[in-house]
Amino acid sequence: xxxxxxxxxxxxxxxxxxxxxxxxxxxxxxxxxxxxxxxxxxxxxxxxxxxxxxxxxxxxxxxxxxxxxxxxxxxxxxxxxxxxxxxxxxxxxxxxxxxxxxxxxxxxxxxxxxxxxxxxxxxxxxxxxxxxxxxxxxxxxxxxxxxx
Numbered sequence: 001x002x003x004x005x006x007x008x009x010x011x012x013x014x015x016x017x018x019x020x021x022x023x024x025x026x027x028x029x030x031x032x033x034x035x036x037x038x039x040x041x042x043x044x045x046x047x048x049x050x051x052x053x054x055x056x057x058x059x060x061x062x063x064x065x066x067x068x069x070x071x072x073x074x075x076x077x078x079x080x081x082x083x084x085x086x087x088x089x090x091x092x093x094x095x096x097x098x099x100x101x102x103x104x105x106x107x108x109x110x111x112x113x114x115x116x117x118x119x120x121x122x123x124x125x126x127x128x129x130x131x132x133x134x135x136x137x138x139x140x141x142x143x144x145x146x147x148x
Contacts, residue, residue, distance in 0.1 A: 010095035017088035022079070024067055033060040035093035037073050038080050049100050 018031045026034065036046040043061070047054040065071055068079050080089050 007095075007099070010092060010099070013088050013092045013095070017085050018092060021083040021085055026064075026067070030060060030064055030067075031089075031092060032096060033057065033064060034076060034080065035089050035096060037061070037076050038086070038089050039093045049096060051103065 014028050014031055018034075019026060019028075032050055033046065036049060041049065043054045043057045046057045050057070061073065061076075064076060068075060070076065070079065080086055
């Protein structure tokens with residue numbers, strides 16, 4: 001699976017299946033958190049996977065539970081099973097894993113080149129909006145690696 005296809009699939013899963021389930025709307029970050037909970041990841045692993053702090057994960061989990069009117073991660077899993085979107089959530093989670101692996105490789109590349117200046121140019125006139133999103137995310141990841 002290419003990264004481009006992965007980003008498209010993730011966005012499509014969110015838009016078509018996961019942005020609203022059983023009448024409750026979710027942000028894309030909440031779906032990131034939900035998909036990791038459904039796949040039995042703890043807060044530290046979720047934080048590492050999503051490059052956020054464990055406290056931020058905790059806040060998102062709390063907000064999701066408030067939306068659902070429930071008080072445990074088990075209830076979040078039950079909600080997803082009842083929604084009929086378990087397969088979509090699991091596919092979304094796989095997309096997160098691919099994206100995290102890509103980011104990890106960028107870090108490895110950054111360490112390998114040891115901060116040697118790299119010039120890269122992209123002709124934005126000839127790319128479509130999906131490719132533009134991919135390049136924007138790549139640029140953001142590379143910029144983060146330069147300053148970390």
